[in-house]
Amino acid sequence: MRELLEAVADGSLSPAQAEAELNGYVTGEAGRFDAARDQRRGIPEAILAEGKSAEQVIALAEAALETTDRALLTRVSTSQFEALERHLTEAYPDATIDRRSTTIHVRTDDHEPPSLDATVGIATGGTVDGPIADEAAAVCLDAGATVDRVDDVGVAALSRTLDQLERFREADVLIVAAGREGALPTVVAGLVDTPVIGVPVSSGYGYGGDGEAALAGLLQSCTVLSVVNIDAGFVAGAQAVLIARAIDDARD
Amino acid sequence: MRELLEAVADGSLSPAQAEAELNGYVTGEAGRFDAARDQRRGIPEAILAEGKSAEQVIALAEAALETTDRALLTRVSTSQFEALERHLTEAYPDATIDRRSTTIHVRTDDHEPPSLDATVGIATGGTVDGPIADEAAAVCLDAGATVDRVDDVGVAALSRTLDQLERFREADVLIVAAGREGALPTVVAGLVDTPVIGVPVSSGYGYGGDGEAALAGLLQSCTVLSVVNIDAGFVAGAQAVLIARAIDDARD
Amino acid sequence: MRELLEAVADGSLSPAQAEAELNGYVTGEAGRFDAARDQRRGIPEAILAEGKSAEQVIALAEAALETTDRALLTRVSTSQFEALERHLTEAYPDATIDRRSTTIHVRTDDHEPPSLDATVGIATGGTVDGPIADEAAAVCLDAGATVDRVDDVGVAALSRTLDQLERFREADVLIVAAGREGALPTVVAGLVDTPVIGVPVSSGYGYGGDGEAALAGLLQSCTVLSVVNIDAGFVAGAQAVLIARAIDDARD
């Protein structure tokens, strides 16, 4: 404790870092950031930008960078991204910003990327499933896992699916994202002995649109799947990381 | 008109037959039976037994037999069936009674079975889809079509499905019944150039159970399907008959 | 194989065409285009523009034009259309662009329109059903079928409906689109012996609005109908093509 306070006093530790060290979370303008989640859960707290102001997003991103050297943001709108980028360019000129669809990953120079000896396969049914898969991929890459991405292999043209069977079988854990009728995760899970996490995607229109048919189909699947909510790419990715890390730990 | 009345007078035509001839329907205790539907629509009116008393079922079956020489009944409970069978054994000792699951087809000796030069393929995903497929088959057989039935080929074990691909391709029109996540019709329809009618089946439990996931999945399918309501085997069969008859007509 | 590669080498075949020939699909920036669907299923893959960027729409349209000499796009917004038109005017100056409501059909000079000896009747209940019927009509016309379009014959003024009865009866297959309470397909299907495909349309407000009442009504219909999802004009048209082609084949 004494050491901690001395580190704050001499500036080698920011007050936020000290608070995170002591409490496990940082209290700021935009809420408490759960800095200890990474350590407690093995996955960082992602900042869901949707429904927050640009100021809140920036404040939470800073809390993340200050305490864990990187920030993972999901569902970031273009205007939120631009405000964040402007801020980071000034406040963290050395930071690296990765943007893929609506997912943003920022890391400072101090960040030491972890390494995980396991492969997460991520498959999508069609073009519109891409951003959700990007979200899942970001958290896997943050954790140091290898990501094997296979896009646009929906079962309407079954040969597209079957052509990738070997890659599906070689992954340690599979994330399969699909909208509309959501048949892809069922077909894939019927052919492999890998744990498959299904992600329903909010495509489609009319009855069962917005991912409802896909969600219902995944929950009713005749094969063995576990499921996350519609468009919950981050959750699927994080669950895959927990599984991949358990495998990685066992490999050691 | 005169002739008709004379036929009634001399007993060669029953009052019901005369009414059917004149009005197209017969008015009885249990409601009006649409005797002309067969002629107008090319498919008989089926008697939905569910929600009717045994007396009403028997009265409607008699109206059907008297005016069209056969009766097609769906969703017949065991007790309704037994009451009907008792009645028919006495009233129509020469009638032939076919019972398959909850579907009953009765025909008198006077019935001349039609013939239709077309094949309706009927596939099911699993054991529980059987009774629905039986309902569809009954109306196809009534119309004289050839029925090619392929059971228990759900996609959880994809090879079961693919092994039957040639049979699916050879049918003139396909009915595919599936419950749970309902992926089978989508996978089949993606592989053939035959019109496919999907029938969601009320299996499964939890969210999307009772056929809701299957219905939603069929309506959202990335391939081309038309759909009937959950468990509506009769409607699927009748629609297949209309298509098969159009093909049969064209063949002549 | 050799021939194929030589054709690519000498420029008489584009790489996309060669890939389509070999794999049945083309892999591009915006996803895989299922070029073989036309051959396998008898209907082209339509490009659903909704939810895609203008760039993705253009890339998929090009993949379609390159491999099948025409492209069918549905749910195209005005801005997507303008971007596509600009691109095509430059890239395919000889292409013909048909736009009807939100459906676009493009064909190059090389496209040889097929011919189909069968008539698809398309009826609508009211003004707002028009764009959905346009979508259905486009795929029927693409396949070479004759389209007989009858608009605005909803049952609120029943004589409008009955006045068109003969045209309904003469079609080989009927598509009937209706919103609100969706009674038109039921009334029409009760009067003809043609297969009828019902399309619920997302009109109406309050309970059962957005096409839900129409969908429920079509699925519950006392007559024989098969149904597609709300606003799924393309699916209805494609299913009608499969039926029409089966009839056409039988006519030969």
Next chain:
Amino acid sequence: MRELLEAVADGSLSPAQAEAELNGYVTGEAGRFDAARDQRRGIPEAILAEGKSAEQVIALAEAALETTDRALLTRVSTSQFEALERHLTEAYPDATIDRRSTTIHVRTDDHEPPSLDATVGIATGGTVDGPIADEAAAVCLDAGATVDRVDDVGVAALSRTLDQLERFREADVLIVAAGREGALPTVVAGLVDTPVIGVPVSSGYGYGGDGEAALAGLLQSCTVLSVVNIDAGFVAGAQAVLIARAIDDARD
């Protein structure tokens, strides 16, 4: 007040009648019976038997008989009916008991049936709509209105419907009950200038079953209808009585 109490004292008025006279309702074991509703609203309080014990049903029926000389009970099960009948045979040997489907109407000798110079037309689509129409008819007959009942004229065989058009047009107010897709009220209301009250009936299975499609269809109807809840035959009948009485009043 004095008179009332003296009448109770000399037995010419029961305590229940006196309470009803003073408060407008009677408080008993099974709840308060709203004896004044008839006078205030022009329609009697119906006793909904469903969810009540036979004892509660009997107690409420007695309260009704004692204060208004008749009782109207709906959704009465067979066992409730038998208990009620046993009780009434002893307690009110002169009472007349009318039972139609699940609706019971009891009146004592003292009951003076009112007369209403107006006709309520009641139409049904099919056999299963009968009990609901019976409920509606009972309250109309209780009020002294003429009831013109037309059964089993669903639109699947449109000529059945159109054959009855003149009767529909001659009623002062129409109740149209229909299940499944519920198209009958829409078709009828499009052809007459009579106020039409639509009653959705809980028939049908699968999506939109149990009367949901019918309710949604009636609420979305392109014609002018007002609607009551699924199976709410009593409410439709009572609303028809209120309209019929307004017409009757105007006729005087």
Next chain:
Amino acid sequence: MRELLEAVADGSLSPAQAEAELNGYVTGEAGRFDAARDQRRGIPEAILAEGKSAEQVIALAEAALETTDRALLTRVSTSQFEALERHLTEAYPDATIDRRSTTIHVRTDDHEPPSLDATVGIATGGTVDGPIADEAAAVCLDAGATVDRVDDVGVAALSRTLDQLERFREADVLIVAAGREGALPTVVAGLVDTPVIGVPVSSGYGYGGDGEAALAGLLQSCTVLSVVNIDAGFVAGAQAVLIARAIDDARD
């Protein structure tokens, strides 16, 4: 027939008027206008502007004016209204345009307003119910009925409601519009012997918002009500007109 054609020839009748005379409807660019509805049903066809282009709205308004000398439009947006007003100012300089909330009533000089000896009471629970009540009022006024409007008497302050009881009792038919929990129509209907038509209004948020709680509450009401769809002010007004006219007819 000859006369009609001669009238067209000499210009005293427009082709649209002649078509309406012969067919009962007019076929134009924007669909068929049911000109005969007024005569057949006793209420004009209202033009639902929502979901139509300004051009379609103008074309339908013209068809209405040409054949029935007035037009009733509902759910008209500001931009649709401005386009319509611009057009009418030029094309029908003598027309009178009434705009109340989103409802527009236009009549030409030739229009002879009818008169109806009956009063329609229209009550609302709160400020947001106003536009729906305006829609109902417009069709009543078009029919010549007297409208007695009572606003903002929701039951949260019950004395507001009870203060207006006499006015409610004096109407021949009552329309009561209410959103949120929709208790007002139930309370009013419990106190009068007038037929009450309940209109649920799409106010409120959270569970049961958008008028769903109000619709459910009206359909479940312990009193006697008939109901129209959420926000269906026009339908309620038209049903009230049909009742009012029946009363008016009886008064003669």
Next chain:
Amino acid sequence: MRELLEAVADGSLSPAQAEAELNGYVTGEAGRFDAARDQRRGIPEAILAEGKSAEQVIALAEAALETTDRALLTRVSTSQFEALERHLTEAYPDATIDRRSTTIHVRTDDHEPPSLDATVGIATGGTVDGPIADEAAAVCLDAGATVDRVDDVGVAALSRTLDQLERFREADVLIVAAGREGALPTVVAGLVDTPVIGVPVSSGYGYGGDGEAALAGLLQSCTVLSVVNIDAGFVAGAQAVLIARAIDDARD
């Protein structure tokens, strides 16, 4: 600790009592009984009998009696009650068993009933709401509160409601249970300054039946209410106890 164990050793404390003292809960065959809830929360853990076997119900009741000297059971079926009664008659011959509808309250001779200086008013709309109000009353009485019960005052006959206004105003906290459209809690809460807890009851049929309309109406109420789930009489009663005890504490 030592004392506790010695008390177990000498039999003055049962092992269950000792476990409850130490852990706050008792672990038995049928699960852990939260004996400390009464102390921690101020309300006992109620045993929900629904979905449990008679054996499980008895085991949990015993755990409750042993550790808190009384047991409160809800949703007890007749057969569960009979099994429980048989058991208690033998095992706890001195226990007092109160049964009201489906709620059972058992207390041993050792139980010292608490006293609470506060009144909970409990009102119901109709006969069917009684068992739910009984459940609420049982927990209030267990806590020693005064219960003022007012039954059958639904707003369909508004004078029944208003006649009880003074009693509603005199309660410290009010529970109002109502099914169907659930207007009673809204009307009452608009007239008093007491906190009102609304309980929707699962009566009614058709759309919004089973308490859904009532729940939605209470949540949308224009007045101030807090709400518990459909039929959750126990929760309403327990919340009223917490409020009443806070008032009682303040009174001291």
Next chain:
Amino acid sequence: MRELLEAVADGSLSPAQAEAELNGYVTGEAGRFDAARDQRRGIPEAILAEGKSAEQVIALAEAALETTDRALLTRVSTSQFEALERHLTEAYPDATIDRRSTTIHVRTDDHEPPSLDATVGIATGGTVDGPIADEAAAVCLDAGATVDRVDDVGVAALSRTLDQLERFREADVLIVAAGREGALPTVVAGLVDTPVIGVPVSSGYGYGGDGEAALAGLLQSCTVLSVVNIDAGFVAGAQAVLIARAIDDARD
């Protein structure tokens, strides 16, 4: 009465104040303002700005200020706020305007803030719950209660929750707002003996989004909670005021 009119005549009372005094409500352009609610219910009528025009909002705010010396507005958009502020700056230059998220509290110099000897604890799960808690806080502060606000203590990091346990226990009544899965109110209510009012918040996406999962979870909670509708911060605050005032009254 005479005095009142003289006060209006000599200008010491505005007509609105006089109307409020006599009727309990004020009738203006934008509806009736329930000025007596404060007196009758102990809580002011809040003006829900959503769905009203800026003019209506201003008119209702004026009615409130004129009759009760302050106004409480909820769900005020930025443009509504700006119009209101402009108006108040001119019309009530001495008024104090408090704005917190979308809730506005205005009071004139004449307003005498009440005082309430009770504490309302208000807790939130995360950043997005803030505006709802602000709404609840505003009505508590208006009533003079002490508010103890604890933000951002969702159970995903359980130590954040448990760290605040003492503050939760010290409040007289607790409001707990939470979106997503809404576990916070359940966990808190399991640990305190204070009455807890749960407020589900419309955060989250996919199935159960927009507060539905939270609402369902609060209604199903294994602990004792009463609940208000999704985002109904005002109702929660007002219910807390009613409870706090009952406690305050008892304390006197």
Next chain:
Amino acid sequence: MRELLEAVADGSLSPAQAEAELNGYVTGEAGRFDAARDQRRGIPEAILAEGKSAEQVIALAEAALETTDRALLTRVSTSQFEALERHLTEAYPDATIDRRSTTIHVRTDDHEPPSLDATVGIATGGTVDGPIADEAAAVCLDAGATVDRVDDVGVAALSRTLDQLERFREADVLIVAAGREGALPTVVAGLVDTPVIGVPVSSGYGYGGDGEAALAGLLQSCTVLSVVNIDAGFVAGAQAVLIARAIDDARD
């Protein structure tokens, strides 16, 4: 192939075993049994008894025993179990039958239980979650995994939950089953770094009952969970097995 046929010929292999060897599935009276699933997926096909006749259940169990030496049946009713037990006692006198709640595991003497070096933790919130946890446990035990079962630790008494934290942390993968509001999986997953699979259980009544609130809450959880359908204990167990086996493989 030759060998296989010779083995059938000499009786060392049954026809079913040969078919399973060749096709991967066995075709019998009651459908095709997917004998190869175990090998392909690493988990056996479970026989869902619900909705099947006792004969079908027995036939499928036999197919399983014959080809994989054991059978796993779920949702077995008492009468189905008794029929199965009678059959097995005769047909497989050496078989071992384990029955836990509605899950049955049968193995012949030939069955060699596998061993898996991994622990699956299975926790439940309350008594009613037991049978679902039993289903999950059965498939884990079948696969040879160690099962650590922790019952009745719902968060209403949070100390019950926290007391087991160490056991939760020591498992390789966790299954957490909970009904009602389903808060337990969220609280547990927030405290461990193990992959957690949430199983919503169909307990509770009213809104969100039958497991809907729990499902919604798990899908919306602020922590990281993957989810299976309501009551889908088998699926959760099988997914846990796939994860456990991946860990076991990595450990080797």
